[in-house]
Amino acid sequence: xxxxxxxxxxxxxxxxxxxxxxxxxxxxxxxxxxxxxxxxxxxxxxxxxxxxxxxxxxxxxxxxxxxxxxxxxxxxxxxxxxxxxxxxxxxxxxxxxxxxxxxxxxxxxxxxxxxxxxxxxxxxxxxxxxxxxxxxxxxxxxxxxxxxxxxxxxxxxxxxxxxxxxxxxxxxxxxxxxxxxxxxxxxxxxxxxxxxxxxxxxxxxxxxxxxxxxxxxxxxxxxxxxxxxxxxxxxxxxxxxxxxxxxxxxxxxxxxxxxxxxxxxxxxxxxxxxxxxxxxxxxxxxxxxxxxxxxxxxxxxxxxxxxxxxxxxxxxxxxxxxxxxxxxxxxxxxxxxxxxxxxxxxxxxxxxxxxxxxxxxxxxxxxxxxxxxxxxxxxxxxxxxxxxxxxxxxxxxxxxxxxxxxxxxxxxxxxxxxxxxxxxxxxxxxxxxxxxxxxxxxxxxxx
Amino acid sequence: xxxxxxxxxxxxxxxxxxxxxxxxxxxxxxxxxxxxxxxxxxxxxxxxxxxxxxxxxxxxxxxxxxxxxxxxxxxxxxxxxxxxxxxxxxxxxxxxxxxxxxxxxxxxxxxxxxxxxxxxxxxxxxxxxxxxxxxxxxxxxxxxxxxxxxxxxxxxxxxxxxxxxxxxxxxxxxxxxxxxxxxxxxxxxxxxxxxxxxxxxxxxxxxxxxxxxxxxxxxxxxxxxxxxxxxxxxxxxxxxxxxxxxxxxxxxxxxxxxxxxxxxxxxxxxxxxxxxxxxxxxxxxxxxxxxxxxxxxxxxxxxxxxxxxxxxxxxxxxxxxxxxxxxxxxxxxxxxxxxxxxxxxxxxxxxxxxxxxxxxxxxxxxxxxxxxxxxxxxxxxxxxxxxxxxxxxxxxxxxxxxxxxxxxxxxxxxxxxxxxxxxxxxxxxxxxxxxxxxxxxxxxxxxxxxxxxxxxxxxxxxxxxxxxxxxxxxxxxxxxxxxxxxxxxxxxxxxxxxxxxxxxxxxxxxxxxxxxxxxxxxxxxxxxxxxxx
Numbered sequence: 001x002x003x004x005x006x007x008x009x010x011x012x013x014x015x016x017x018x019x020x021x022x023x024x025x026x027x028x029x030x031x032x033x034x035x036x037x038x039x040x041x042x043x044x045x046x047x048x049x050x051x052x053x054x055x056x057x058x059x060x061x062x063x064x065x066x067x068x069x070x071x072x073x074x075x076x077x078x079x080x081x082x083x084x085x086x087x088x089x090x091x092x093x094x095x096x097x098x099x100x101x102x103x104x105x106x107x108x109x110x111x112x113x114x115x116x117x118x119x120x121x122x123x124x125x126x127x128x129x130x131x132x133x134x135x136x137x138x139x140x141x142x143x144x145x146x147x148x149x150x151x152x153x154x155x156x157x158x159x160x161x162x163x164x165x166x167x168x169x170x171x172x173x174x175x176x177x178x179x180x181x182x183x184x185x186x187x188x189x190x191x192x193x194x195x196x197x198x199x200x201x202x203x204x205x206x207x208x209x210x211x212x213x214x215x216x217x218x219x220x221x222x223x224x225x226x227x228x229x230x231x232x233x234x235x236x237x238x239x240x241x242x243x244x245x246x247x248x249x250x251x252x253x254x255x256x257x258x259x260x261x262x263x264x265x266x267x268x269x270x271x272x273x274x275x276x277x278x279x280x281x282x283x284x285x286x287x288x289x290x291x292x293x294x295x296x297x298x299x300x301x302x303x304x305x306x307x308x309x310x311x312x313x314x315x316x317x318x319x320x321x322x323x324x325x326x327x328x329x330x331x332x333x334x335x336x337x338x339x340x341x342x343x344x345x346x347x348x349x350x351x352x353x354x355x356x357x358x359x360x361x362x363x364x365x366x367x368x369x370x371x372x373x374x375x376x377x378x379x380x381x382x383x384x385x386x387x388x389x390x391x392x393x394x395x396x397x398x399x400x401x402x403x404x405x406x407x408x409x410x411x412x413x414x415x416x417x418x419x420x421x422x423x424x425x426x427x428x429x430x431x432x433x434x435x436x437x438x439x440x441x442x443x444x445x446x447x
Numbered sequence: 448x449x450x451x452x453x454x455x456x457x458x459x460x461x462x463x464x465x466x467x468x469x470x471x472x473x474x475x476x477x478x479x480x481x482x483x484x485x486x487x488x489x490x491x492x493x494x495x496x497x498x499x500x501x502x503x504x505x506x507x508x509x510x511x512x513x514x515x516x517x518x519x520x521x522x523x524x525x526x527x528x529x530x531x532x533x534x535x536x537x538x539x540x541x542x543x544x545x546x547x548x549x550x551x552x553x554x555x556x557x558x559x560x561x562x563x564x565x566x567x568x569x570x571x572x573x574x575x576x577x578x579x580x581x582x583x584x585x586x587x588x589x590x591x592x593x594x595x596x597x598x599x600x601x602x603x604x605x606x607x608x609x610x611x612x613x614x615x616x617x618x619x620x621x622x623x624x625x626x627x628x629x630x631x632x633x634x635x636x637x638x639x640x641x642x643x644x645x646x647x648x649x650x651x652x653x654x655x656x657x658x659x660x661x662x663x664x665x666x667x668x669x670x671x672x673x674x675x676x677x678x679x680x681x682x683x684x685x686x687x688x689x690x691x692x693x694x695x696x697x698x699x700x701x702x703x704x705x706x707x708x709x710x711x712x713x714x715x716x717x718x719x720x721x722x723x724x725x726x727x728x729x730x731x732x733x734x735x736x737x738x739x740x741x742x743x744x745x746x747x748x749x750x751x752x753x754x755x756x757x758x759x760x761x762x763x764x765x766x767x768x769x770x771x772x773x774x775x776x777x778x779x780x781x782x783x784x785x786x787x788x789x790x791x792x793x794x795x796x797x798x799x800x801x802x803x804x805x806x807x808x809x810x811x812x813x814x815x816x817x818x819x820x821x822x823x824x825x826x827x828x829x830x831x832x833x834x835x836x837x838x839x840x841x842x843x844x845x846x847x848x849x850x851x852x853x854x855x856x857x858x859x860x861x862x863x864x865x866x867x868x869x870x871x872x873x874x875x876x877x878x879x880x881x882x883x884x885x886x887x888x889x890x891x892x893x894x895x896x897x898x899x900x901x902x903x904x905x906x907x908x909x910x911x912x913x914x915x916x917x918x919x920x921x922x923x924x925x926x927x928x929x930x931x932x933x934x935x936x937x938x939x940x941x942x943x944x945x946x947x948x949x950x951x952x953x954x955x956x957x958x959x960x961x962x963x964x965x966x967x968x969x970x971x972x973x974x975x976x977x978x979x980x
Contacts, residue, residue: 040525
C-alpha cells in the first residue's frame with residue numbers, strides 16, 4: 001500500500017505531533033494529570049500543535065498548558081534522571097489535584113534507559129493512582145501515543161476483572177482528544193445519541209468523562225464501540241483479550257440524518273437492546289433534521305451568486321472520510337482530492353481506501369496517504385476544481401495553496417489558527433448543520 | 448580587551464556557564480542587583496578576575512563564590528527549550544531553510560512560530576507566507592542505526608524544493624544522545640548543495656534556559672552569513688528583534704537612520720549586511736546582547752551602550768548614545784525635547800486614569816525591566832514581577848546596559864522580584880503576596896492561571912508596543928482595554944476551581960518546595976492517611 005512519498009521521509013508542515021503528545025489523552029480524562037518525563041521543550045511543542053494552534057482549545061484542570069515536566073537536563077542524561085523524576089512525581093502528587101496521574105517518558109528518558117517503572121511502582125505500591133507509559137517521541141505520532149497511554153492505564157490502573165458484565169453498557173472509543181479539534185462537542189453529540197438510544201456509556205474523555213472511577217468500570221461494559229477507521233482498534237483488541245469483551249467497529253463517524261440513523265441501528269442491533277427507545281429517538285431527530293434541511297434547501301437552490309461544489313479534504317483518516325462521505329452523499333458536492341495525513345499503519349490502509357470507494361451513488365474516490373505537508377500542497381496544487389470556488393477542508397498549512405487557487409479554506413484539523421473552537425461539532429444529527437453553516441457562511445461571505 | 452566570543456567553534460557556551468544565568472530566585476530586585484555583581488562580572492569578562500564580588504556566593508560554594516544563589520525546585524512545569532528558540536529565530540527567515548534533525552514532535556510547535564512569522568511579515572510589510580521548516584522525522588530504527596542519511600537527503604530535498612540561500616541544521620535531544628555528527632555532515636554536504644550549511648547545537652537538554660537558543664542562532668548567523676568584507680552603509684542600524692511592528696523606524700528616522708531588523712522575518716541579504724551597519728541595538732538585552740557583542744568584537748560594529756529604550760529616561764539615554772555614534776548630538780537634543788512635549792499631554796491623562804492601579808509583569812528578563820519602567824511612567828504601581836531567568840551580566844558587559852540596576856535606580860525597588868521559569872503552580876502564592884489589577888505576559892502557561900485568580904492579562908504579542916516615547920502611550924491605551932476584561936476574570940474566579948490541592952493552596956511561599964522539601968513528604972502521607980480513612 002501507499003508509503004510515504006519523500007525519499008527520506010522528511011516532513012515539512014507536520015499534521016501530527018509525536019507520541020508524548022498523548023499527554024493530551026490524559027488531560028482529557030477528568031482528574032487526569034499527565035507528568036512528562038521529558039526534555040524541557042517537549043510539552044511546550046506538543047501544546048501548540050495539539051491544543052493551542054488547533055482551534056485555540058484551551059484546557060481544564062491540571063492537564064493542558066502547564067504539564068509538570070522533568071525538563072531533563074544534561075546532568076540527567078549523563079548521570080541518570082530517576083531521582084529528578086522521583087522528586088517530580090512526589091511534588092506533583094502533593095501539589096496538583098488529580099485522580100489519575102500518568103507519567104509519559106519522552107525521547108531522552110527512553111534513550112538513556114532510565115528505570116521509570118521502578119520509580120512509579122513505589123508510588124503505586126503506596127496506593128497512589130499512577131501509571132507510566134513509554135512514549136518516546138520516535139515511536140510515532142500522537143495517535144500511536146494515544147493508544148499506548150490507554151493501554152498503560154488499562155494494564156496498570158484498571159487491572160484484572162472477572163466479574164459480571166453490564167448489559168447495555170458500552171465503552172466509547174472515538175475522537176482522539178484535542179487532536180480532533182471539535183472533540184468536546186463531538187463527544188457531547190455522540191453520547192447524547194447513544195444515551196437517547198437506550199445505551200449506558202463509559203464516556204472516558206471530555207466534558208462528560210466520569211474520571212478515574214469510570215475507567216475502573218471499563219471491564220464491566222458489555223462491549224466496546226470503536227468509531228474511527230483505525231484508531232481505537234488496538235485498544236478494542238486488547239480489551240477483547242483482557243476482559244473477553246466483543247467490539248463493534250464503525251469506521252465512519254456519522255454526519256447527517258441518514259448516516260446517524262444507520263449508525264444508531266447498527267449499535268442497537270449489536271447491543272441487542274430493545275429498539276423502541278432508539279426508534280422513537282430516530283423519529284424525533286429525523287423530523288427536526290428535515291425541518292431544518294427544508295429551510296436550508298431554499299438558500300441552496302436559489303442563491304444567485306454561485307456556491308462551491310468541488311471540494312478537497314486534507315485531514316486524518318477519520319474526518320477525511322466523514323466529511324467526504326457527508327458532503328458527497330448528502331449534499332451532492334464533488335470530492336476531487338482527499339489526502340490522509342495521519343500516517344495510519346500500513347495494514348489498515350487498504351481497508352481505509354476501500355471506505356472511500358462507492359462513497360456515494362456513482363461516486364468513488366481514491367484517497368492519497370501523504371504525511372509530508374510539502375507533498376500534500378504539491379498534490380493539492382494540481383487539482384482542477386472546475387468552475388466554482390474551490391472548497392478546501394484542511395489546516396493552516398494549506399492556506400498558501402488555497403490562496404493561490406482563490407479557494408475557501410476551512411480549517412478543520414491541526415494546525416488550525418483561523419478558527420476558535422469552544423463547543424462545536426460537525427457530526428451526528430445536530431452537528432451536520434453547524435458544518436453547513438460554516439461552509440456556506442464562508443461561501444456567501446467570501447471567507 | 449573583553450574575552451572574545453569564539454566564532455571558530457560551531458557550538459556556543461551555555462548562558463549558565465558564560466553569564467552565570469539562574470532560573471529560580473526570590474527576593475527584592477535591589478538584592479538581586481547586589482548579588483549579581485554586574486561590575487565584578489564585567490571585569491571578569493574582560494579577563495580581570497579581581498575577585499571583586501562582595502556578594503552573590505552561595506554558602507559553601509568555595510572558589511566558585513561568584514555563582515549566584517539559586518533555588519532548586521523539585522516541581523517544574525513545561526517550558527520552552529533552546530531547540531524551540533532556534534525554530535522561532537532561524538525558522539522565521541524568509542529565504543533560508545531550517546532542518547530540524549529530530550523526531551516529529553520537535554516540529555510540533557512549527558504552527559505557533561508560523562503564526563508569529565505571518566504576523567511579523569504583515570507588520571513589516573513583507574509578503575506573507577507560511578514558514579518552511581523541515582523535520583527529518585526520525586523513528587525508532589533511526590535511533591538504533593543512526594540517521595545521517597536521512598539528514599543528507601533532507602538537505603538535498605531542501606535545496607531542490609526551495610533553493611534556499613542557506614540551510615541550518617538544528618540538533619534535538621534525541622539526535623544529540625545518539626551522537627549524530629551534524630558538523631561533519633554540514634561540511635560534507637556544503638560543496639554539493641553550494642550554499643552555507645550551518646549546524647546549530649541547540650538540543651533541549653543542553654542549557655537550563657531556552658535563551659541560550661538565541662545565542663546559538665545568532666552565533667550561526669554571525670559565523671556563516673554576516674559579510675566579512677563589509678562596505679559600510681551610512682545610516683544603517685541593526686536592531687536585534689523578534690516579530691515586532693516597525694516602530695524603530697519612526698523613532699530613528701529623525702536621526703537619519705535606516706533599520707536592519709534581525710533575525711526574525713529577515714532574508715539572507717539583511718543578515719549579511721549586519722556588518723555594514725553603523726551600530727547595533729535591541730529592544731531586549733536578553734535577546735540581543737550576544738549578537739551585538741559578536742558584531743562588535745568580530746566586525747567592528749559598535750553596540751549602543753545605553754539603557755534599553757523604555758520610558759523617558761531610558762529612551763532619552765538610548766537616543767543620546769546613538770546620536771553620539773552618528774554625530775547628531777545637537778539635533779537629537781532638539782528631537783528629545785520635542786518628543787517629550789508631544790507625548791506628555793496624553794501621558795498625563797493616562798497617569799490620571801491609572802491612579803491606584805497596580806500591575807505585574809511576567810516575561811523574559813531584560814524585557815521585563817523595560818516593561819516595569821513603562822508601567823511606572825504611567826503611574827502604575829509595580830510591587831512584584833516574575834522573570835523567566837536572570838542574567839547577572841550580559842555578553843557586552845556594557846557599563847550602561849545593567850538593565851535591572853537601571854530600573855531600580857531610576858524607578859525604585861521591586862519588593863517581590865521572582866525569577867521562575869514559567870512555573871504557573873506558584874501563582875496562587877505569588878498573587879496572594881502581591882496584589883495586582885492585571886498582568887503583562889509573554890510565553891504560554893501563565894496568563895490562563897492568572898485568569899482563574901481573577902486577573903486579566905495583556906499578552907504582549909507585539910513586543911515593540913512599549914518601546915520609545917509612544918510606547919508608553921500605546922501600552923497605556925491597551926491596558927485600559929485589558930482592565931475592562933476584569934469582569935470576565937471575575938466570572939471565571941467565581942465559578943472555576945484552581946487545579947491545585949487544598950494543601951498547596953494553603954501555602955504562602957511559592958518556593959516552599961525548594962526551601963523545605965520535607966513538607967512534600969508530609970503532605971503526601973497526609974493525603975494517603977485521608978484516603979485510607
